[in-house]
Amino acid sequence: MAHYGSIPALRAQTAQLKLFAPAFAYLDDLLRPGSTAGERLRGLAEGDNHRVDLGGGVFALEQVYAAKVRADGFFESHRKFIDVQVVVAGGEAMEVADIGRMTVRQPYNPERDLIVYEDCTSAAILRVQAGEAAVFFPTDGHMPGLRINADATLVRKTVIKVPVPA
Helix, strand or coil, X not given: CCEEEXXXXXXXXXXXXXXXXXXXXXXXXXXXXXXXXXXXXXXXXXXXXXXXXXXXXXXXXXXXXXXXXXXXXXXXXXXXXXXXXXXXXXXXXXXXXXXXXXXXXXXXXXXXXEEEECCCCCCEEEEEECCEEEEECCCEEEEEEECCCCCCCEEEEEEEEEECCC
């Protein structure tokens, strides 16, 4: 089941799972004023992405983009990785639903670790602002990166990919 909230709340919710330790160590650095990681993310131009390997199979994808209209989004899920999606600046909407209630549009692509689903009008809508995050597990179909209102807000974000335990 997806988790949503502030970084401290998510840390508390996942504290018993050691696999999240590299993700929160990275976030501590990224969100520390004046850190190299924070400066790197703030220095990315719109449309840029940067991958950071965190060890133990965990990695982060630092991104900068304009939040999109819902019609341009799609629901997805992953089998190999848990997504920890952290908004550092700006804000976006993310939708989430249990994949058991969804219809597969594109079957699992192991190279991309991606399943794409048909639209789901009963999904929950999260409004994620700077300093907040959502954790999506393999059973969570999610559509991130959406505009909260009509304006295309610039979003600075990191998506930390945590391997699903074997």
